[in-house]
Amino acid sequence: MKLSEKEIEQIALGASLLGTGGGGDPHVGKLMALQAVKKHGPVDLIKVEDVPDDALVVPAAMMGAPTVLVEKIPNGNEFIKAFEELGSFLGKKVFATFPIEAGGVNSMIPIAVAANLGLPIVDCDGMGRAFPELQMVTFHLFGETASPMVLADEKGNSVILNAISNKWAENLARNLVVEMGGEAMISIYSLTGKQLKRAAIRNILSYSAEIGKLIMETQASKKDTTEQLINKIKGFKLFKGKITDILRKTTSGFNFGTAKIDGIEENKGDHFSIEFQNENLIAKKDDCVLASVPDLICILDLETATPITTEALKYGRRVTVIGIPCDEKWRTEKGIETVGPRYFGYDIDYVPVEKLIEGGVSK
């Protein structure tokens, strides 16, 4: 399969749903990928199984507060630089690239890198969604190391990190990103084909394209096909509402915040809230949890089903909030320890969204 303009439009849109509020603005991401494909031609999308066991694959991504990226557009060289510097440090030819997470920007950057360098892109990622921190990848669960990782900013600064753990990589890189102005491009978790096959979440790009296509059809038909979308992604409608308040804080290189949402239509009279750290973490009705990380909490525009990133949440916007079960790899002990609600400081046990929905809300 080739990724050209049409597929890029679809992936950017679909991935921004799987980005659960994070992963960057799909418009910014799309422009970077479209420009690269226009200049260098379409990119080959290959299957995880097509990567030879001993081949080197290297993801490319943006790290930082998504709000910053909207104002501080990459110059386009820094992600190539981050990618190439890591390849050169490893001293091995890079076979292909792939996204570290699904998101409006982070699904697009590897496409731009692949187009620029004439590499194929592998149809997989390390999250099956977006998460805010570097150790929150399935590769971490399988003992793979983030290091050596490279950071590069748009000014021309670059750094090669060799951290003793993936959490140390996160801590050191996060500080650098803040100093670099709030965001930087990274190359991280270089893997062999064998390691990729063991730990990657499959088909995320083709899946994003399908979701994006469906949203576009919804928008073209001008009919409310949100139900159809929810069925397609095996999700659950959590509620419909109107945003009444947004609290935001961009600190330590993250966007933190809470969106307060008053129910409308069938949810009229109810009060909901969503807490986020780059990505949506917890959806609540009053004090009762409707869904939590690592399950996906996605906010869609009520009329157009367009996914809304946390930085685009605005007072008065009418939204449908849906929950989607996360990949099974996250529903392990180490998975929950790495990305469960307690990691983010919430004193609650993780309960799968499908159980919360079946059994009614739980405290």
Place this chain on the structure above:
Amino acid sequence: MKLSEKEIEQIALGASLLGTGGGGDPHVGKLMALQAVKKHGPVDLIKVEDVPDDALVVPAAMMGAPTVLVEKIPNGNEFIKAFEELGSFLGKKVFATFPIEAGGVNSMIPIAVAANLGLPIVDCDGMGRAFPELQMVTFHLFGETASPMVLADEKGNSVILNAISNKWAENLARNLVVEMGGEAMISIYSLTGKQLKRAAIRNILSYSAEIGKLIMETQASKKDTTEQLINKIKGFKLFKGKITDILRKTTSGFNFGTAKIDGIEENKGDHFSIEFQNENLIAKKDDCVLASVPDLICILDLETATPITTEALKYGRRVTVIGIPCDEKWRTEKGIETVGPRYFGYDIDYVPVEKLIEGGVSK
């Protein structure tokens, strides 16, 4: 000349005077160098002129808040690691090492590295004293770059930085050092012999040894030979006094503070103060400047002439404060721009200490 136990004792003591309050505690530094020399034998001290023009020389140093080093002792591997990683990144055999600055710790680390790796040490540095920031070296004045630089901590984390300017190297490295726990070992400003000859300040280790020897003789004779010491180092006695107050703040990876000192003996009735950022920056009598960066402001114990680092300043300690003219390289336009009082936020012009002394104090 060989550096063995005796010379190390002398250099540690003398360099802590030239460290002007910074550069690290000479006791901690000495232990690292003594241990290395005991295990691997004495180190060859060579002249700048003995370094071939095309040879690679790489300094090794500690970066961070000196107060931290007193409690968080290096494990001894991290400075070897920082040094070797830079050599390996540059892909060239390292001919010799040398200190980046004069100071109780930073004159010692290159001796320990040299002993461990069987390299000679060059009798020079990049400051002729100690300064708090990475761009504050004579190499910077001659257009040399701090990058690539390596940082390594005692836990095993390491980083290779490629910054677009020496100030960016300082900013990025400082953030990393804070995250690493307040101090890290660095290798920085790798130079060719030709570059070293152009920009280095000569003979700092042999000069430190002479100063150290003189202080030891003072202490052994139990006579006040501070005058003799001041003559030797071509300095000026600024005042004698008793410390009455210390304000300290360890922030952004630096030790900031002010020492208030009441005059004693010939200075009885006068009030003095010294402001520092790792190193002593400004000495004042009331609002009048007696000496400022880049000239050296050294605080010595009144009885023993032992140099006192800023972290060892204590209420009640009786001290002699001396000023020493800095190296001529600092007294240029770029030198004053880089390390003059205005860089550190003081709204005063730099006036050489010998003029301030001659002409009386200036506002």
